[in-house]
Amino acid sequence: GLQLVIQTSSITDKSKPFEFRINKEQSSYHNRLLQHDLEKNYSGRQDNTNFGSSSSITFPVLQRTAEEKLLNSDRLTLERQKLTVCPIIDGEDHLRLLNFQHNFITRIQNISNLQHLVFLDLYDNQIEEISGLSTLRSLRVLLLGKNRIKKISNLENLKNLDVLDLHGNQITKIENIGHLSELRVLNLARNLLTIVENLNGLDSLTELNLRHNQVSKDVDTLPRLQRLFLSFNNISSFEDILCLADSSSLSDITLDGNPIAQETWYKHTVVHHMMQLRQLDMKRITEEERRMASVAARKEEERKRESHKQTLLKEKKRLTICNIARQWEIQQNRIALVASLNQDKDNEPCQINGSAAYVFPEESRSLDTILSSAVQGLSVLESHLVEVEGDTLCLYGAGALECLDRNWSVQTAGIIVAVSFMFIEFDEIVQVLTKLKIKFPNFVHLKFKETNLVMLQQFNALAQMHRIEQLTVDPQGNPVVNFTLWKYYVLFRLNHFHLQRINGVKVTENDIVMAERLFGILAYVASSELPQYRMLSLLGESRRKQFHYLLEGKGKKSGTGSEESSDNRRNGGESTTRATLNYTTKDFHMEKLEEIKERKTFCQTYVENLVKEAADINMKNESLQKLWPQMFIELVRDAVIEIRNKNSYMKLCLQRITDQKQ
Amino acid sequence: MLSPERLSLPGLDYLAQRHVLTYMEDAVSQLLENREDISQYGIARFFTEYFNSVRQGTHILFREFSFVQATPHNRASFLRTFWRCFRTVGKNGDLLTAQEYHCLLQLLCPDFPVELTQKAARIVLMDDAVDCLMSFSDFLFAFQIQFYYSEFLESVAAIYQDLLAGKNPNTVIVPTSSSGQHRQRQPPNDCSPLEGVEASLFYQCLESLCDRSKYSCPPSALVKEMLSSAQRLTFYGFLMALAKDQGINRALGALPDKGDLFVDPAMDQELEKLVAQVSGLSISGPTSSSGDAANLPVRHSPRINSPWKPLHHRRKMDTESEGSNEETDSSEN
Numbered sequence: 001g002l003q004l005v006i007q008t009s010s011i012t013d014k015s016k017p018f019e020f021r022i023n024k025e026q027s028s029y030h031n032r033l034l035q036h037d038l039e040k041n042y043s044g045r046q047d048n049t050n051f052g053s054s055s056s057i058t059f060p061v062l063q064r065t066a067e068e069k070l071l072n073s074d075r076l077t078l079e080r081q082k083l084t085v086c087p088i089i090d091g092e093d094h095l096r097l098l099n100f101q102h103n104f105i106t107r108i109q110n111i112s113n114l115q116h117l118v119f120l121d122l123y124d125n126q127i128e129e130i131s132g133l134s135t136l137r138s139l140r141v142l143l144l145g146k147n148r149i150k151k152i153s154n155l156e157n158l159k160n161l162d163v164l165d166l167h168g169n170q171i172t173k174i175e176n177i178g179h180l181s182e183l184r185v186l187n188l189a190r191n192l193l194t195i196v197e198n199l200n201g202l203d204s205l206t207e208l209n210l211r212h213n214q215v216s217k218d219v220d221t222l223p224r225l226q227r228l229f230l231s232f233n234n235i236s237s238f239e240d241i242l243c244l245a246d247s248s249s250l251s252d253i254t255l256d257g258n259p260i261a262q263e264t265w266y267k268h269t270v271v272h273h274m275m276q277l278r279q280l281d282m283k284r285i286t287e288e289e290r291r292m293a294s295v296a297a298r299k300e301e302e303r304k305r306e307s308h309k310q311t312l313l314k315e316k317k318r319l320t321i322c323n324i325a326r327q328w329e330i331q332q333n334r335i336a337l338v339a340s341l342n343q344d345k346d347n348e349p350c351q352i353n354g355s356a357a358y359v360f361p362e363e364s365r366s367l368d369t370i371l372s373s374a375v376q377g378l379s380v381l382e383s384h385l386v387e388v389e390g391d392t393l394c395l396y397g398a399g400a401l402e403c404l405d406r407n408w409s410v411q412t413a414g415i416i417v418a419v420s421f422m423f424i425e426f427d428e429i430v431q432v433l434t435k436l437k438i439k440f441p442n443f444v445h446l447k448f449k450e451t452n453l454v455m456l457q458q459f460n461a462l463a464q465m466h467r468i469e470q471l472t473v474d475p476q477g478n479p480v481v482n483f484t485l486w487k488y489y490v491l492f493r494l495n496h497f498h499l500q501r502i503n504g505v506k507v508t509e510n511d512i513v514m515a516e517r518l519f520g521i522l523a524y525v526a527s528s529e530l531p532q533y534r535m536l537s538l539l540g541e542s543r544r545k546q547f548h549y550l551l552e553g554k555g556k557k558s559g560t561g562s563e564e565s566s567d568n569r570r571n572g573g574e575s576t577t578r579a580t581l582n583y584t585t586k587d588f589h590m591e592k593l594e595e596i597k598e599r600k601t602f603c604q605t606y607v608e609n610l611v612k613e614a615a616d617i618n619m620k621n622e623s624l625q626k627l628w629p630q631m632f633i634e635l636v637r638d639a640v641i642e643i644r645n646k647n648s649y650m651k652l653c654l655q656r657i658t659d660q661k662q
Numbered sequence: 663m664l665s666p667e668r669l670s671l672p673g674l675d676y677l678a679q680r681h682v683l684t685y686m687e688d689a690v691s692q693l694l695e696n697r698e699d700i701s702q703y704g705i706a707r708f709f710t711e712y713f714n715s716v717r718q719g720t721h722i723l724f725r726e727f728s729f730v731q732a733t734p735h736n737r738a739s740f741l742r743t744f745w746r747c748f749r750t751v752g753k754n755g756d757l758l759t760a761q762e763y764h765c766l767l768q769l770l771c772p773d774f775p776v777e778l779t780q781k782a783a784r785i786v787l788m789d790d791a792v793d794c795l796m797s798f799s800d801f802l803f804a805f806q807i808q809f810y811y812s813e814f815l816e817s818v819a820a821i822y823q824d825l826l827a828g829k830n831p832n833t834v835i836v837p838t839s840s841s842g843q844h845r846q847r848q849p850p851n852d853c854s855p856l857e858g859v860e861a862s863l864f865y866q867c868l869e870s871l872c873d874r875s876k877y878s879c880p881p882s883a884l885v886k887e888m889l890s891s892a893q894r895l896t897f898y899g900f901l902m903a904l905a906k907d908q909g910i911n912r913a914l915g916a917l918p919d920k921g922d923l924f925v926d927p928a929m930d931q932e933l934e935k936l937v938a939q940v941s942g943l944s945i946s947g948p949t950s951s952s953g954d955a956a957n958l959p960v961r962h963s964p965r966i967n968s969p970w971k972p973l974h975h976r977r978k979m980d981t982e983s984e985g986s987n988e989e990t991d992s993s994e995n
Contacts, residue, residue, distance in 0.1 A: 455765050522747040532703070
């Protein structure tokens with residue numbers, strides 16, 4: 001065999017000569033241990049070749065001088081020896097401290113015989129796997145920092161372990177250490193841990209170092225843990241380390257370098273929740289800080305509660321609007337929905353409020369019952385919504401119009417600048433426009449979406465407002481927007497408002513002129529060519545005063561249509577020529593038609609009677625005309641015959657007179 | 663005026679023919695409706711105004727459809743009013759859908775039925791997609807035929823169907839004879855190689871229809887002339903020809919000739935006045951609330967982009983008269 005004698009040249013400790021010998025003959029004892037190790041490490045592997053080749057592995061054998069052995073009988077330091085394998089240490093079975101720092105060892109081997117080993121230092125090597133320690137039952141300190149260990153394993157027998165240092169490795173999971181009930185210090189810094197787990201059983205642990213990992217959650221707690229180092233991990237929310245608050249032993253914690261430490265509420269929250277802490281991030285926690293922390297924490301809670309409430313409200317609002325939209329859809333497409341429902345009853349995931357605000361006809365009432373039976377867990381949502389968003393009053397659903405009856409504070413009413421209507425029939429809106437005018441005197445912007453604006457006429461109803469500067473008609477649900485001329489008609493009919501914007505687009509002079517050009521004659525005809533009584537009836541009671549002067553004027557001269565009172569115009573009053581262009585809602589119109597029909601039947605009979613009378617008289621007249629010549633002749637003839645005989649006539653007259661007297 | 667034929671009719675017939683009773687009834691109805699107002703200025707004046715407006719053709723403005731439809735004169739007045747009010751729309755060159763034309767109709771008569779408009783649209787578009795855009799003149803003339811002669815057209819449609827089915831409505835079918843029954847059971851041959859019906863046969867039926875019908879029909883002579891040019895014709899072809907025929911249009915008397923459709927100088931004058939006012943005011947619009955016109959800066963005349971009229975400002979924007987003097991708008995009178 002080859003004999004290799006190495007002498008260290010350390011200055012401080014010159015009395016540590018080593019001898020390394022490489023010999024091919026292995027002592028059978030070592031061989032057996034070697035094989036045992038191999039078997040242990042590669043249990044399960046059926047590779048016989050390894051065993052075969054194991055006998056040809058050569059290890060350096062270490063021998064110390066007797067002097068050395070005497071001086072440091074229980075400790076052996078093999079630092080920086082450029083070792084690539086653990087040498088066989090001969091005749092040192094009572095060794096208690098073994099130091100292999102700063103070498104290139106890849107596997108822990110050949111130390112199974114050192115059964116009294118208490119301290120084993122393998123810092124800064126190239127060990128990839130924890131192995132070969134199964135016999136070291138006395139081991140109390142195991143330093144495996146700065147290696148290439150990927151997995152914690154094979155520590156089952158090291159029940160006396162007091163300090164386990166595995167920092168600077170590639171460990172991804174904490175495991176197989178639950179049995180180390182004597183462990184006081186566990187260093188897992190600079191590994192690849194993401195979760196802290198499997199620490200149950202480490203009842204003696206007082207210090208746990210998890211710095212520079214990727215930990216984002218902390219799951220377990222330990223009864224004796226006093227110091228926990230979690231610096232430079234990935235903890236970003238306090239909920240993840242909330243469990244630490246339960247630990248009464250924890251007095252020292254570091255969390256710096258985590259995302260959580262960047263938060264404004266970090267220090268306060270940690271201090272507040274972990275009252276037992278004495279040091280945070282290596283700095284003492286003062287009483288002052290503690291007090292401020294509780295105050296801040298309370299404020300934080302308030303804020304969270306508030307924002308939670310806000311989110312809830314927002315969600316509720318969103319759901320309500322969805323509900324209203326659905327009801328609107330159903331109202332618009334009543335029959336279509338019934339048809340489709342008859343085909344797939346169960347697929348309807350709706351949230352219809354059982355007590356819908358609309359009155360449906362017969363077919364939809366059965367629709368309602370079908371739906372409510374198909375729905376599980378009816379969420380009782382509102383069927384209308386009223387909201388003030390900034391300076392806009394938003395009304396969703398027809399029921400919302402009732403809010404105008406409420407008492408609004410002058411302040412709130414005063415700030416409302418815009419009113420938005422959604423999912424409400426325009427005809428219903430028209431009926432409350434006066435109320436709107438009174439309650440909210442300052443609004444200048446009207447918005448309509450899904451309000452069923454279908455006719456140009458309907459815009460006539462807006463003329464009665466005080467002042468509108470902006471009008472927004474959303475194409476959704478308002479077919480009127482598809483007409484080419486709708487904007488011009490609006491500008492024409494509502495020209496007394498001097499609208500600034502329609503649907504967000506600024507109104508230009510050209511637009512106004514064009515509108516007048518298109519519809520100006522309509523206004524002219526509508527005002528100047530109507531007889532007075534028609535004007536009166538069309539204007540209605542309330543506006544007659546406003547146009548009184550015009551009516552007066554009309555009586556005196558004709559063709560006064562285009563005359564405008566600039567006064568009236570300037571005050572924003574309605575242009576007189578357009579005043580007769582009204583809009584009556586369908587229901588109202590039907591009522592009027594009924595009235596008209598009644599009146600008509602009456603008039604018909606009346607005029608019929610007149611005609612009959614007249615025809616009668618006419619006929620009599622005609623008959624008289626025909627008969628009169630004959631009658632006249634007879635009259636004359638009778639008279640002449642009478643007077644022929646003067647004497648007898650005289651006698652006849654006297655006779656008549658006496659007859660009369662009787 | 664005192665023509666013998668006029669006086670030859672018995673009283674009631676005469677009244678019915680001239681629809682006098684309709685107007686009387688309506689007048690009384692209007693009187694009842696507005697009795698408070700009318701009692702203020704006298705019934706005599708009311709009747710004057712009423713019949714004046716009937717004569718002028720303005721009585722149908724904003725009235726319910728049942729009245730507008732009641733007499734041929736009403737219908738003609740309505741057509742004329744529609745033309746006058748919306749001539750500018752046509753002049754502007756916009757093509758509108760049937761729906762939009764219907765809207766315009768509704769501005770004048772709120773409960774005008776949509777079916778009539780759609781039927782009119784079908785005439786223009788020859789029964790094709792009813793959502794297409796139509797020009798003002800096309801629509802107006804088709805609408806005239808459809809509205810004025812609606813009952814006539816219905817009968818014509820029935821006649822046309824009969825002719826297509828091979829039945830001649832003029833012949834009397836004796837129910838007992840088997841040949842008659844056989845003819846009745848003959849299926850309609852719409853898909854015959856020749857489209858439509860024979861023109862001359864069609865005309866015969868029309869003539870007899872015109873003779874015996876109570877409602878207004880186009881003058882037979884003109885119809886004959888129209889049909890003389892074609893050998894065969896379809897229903898919508900016939901309607902289209904009716905609509906386009908200027909002779910019939912003139913006979914109706916409601917609308918001007920197609921060429922003059924956009925000409926109405928009196929109204930144009932009025933319109934210019936209105937536009938001038940608006941453009942004058944639109945400049946001062948935002949400052950109108952401040953009230954005093956004298957504070958307005960010197961206004962430049964706006965460029966009115968009119969495709970058919972040159973830019974003239976014969977009515978100068980008189981800054982003073984707008985504000986100071988309410989009574990005399992110097993440019994107006």
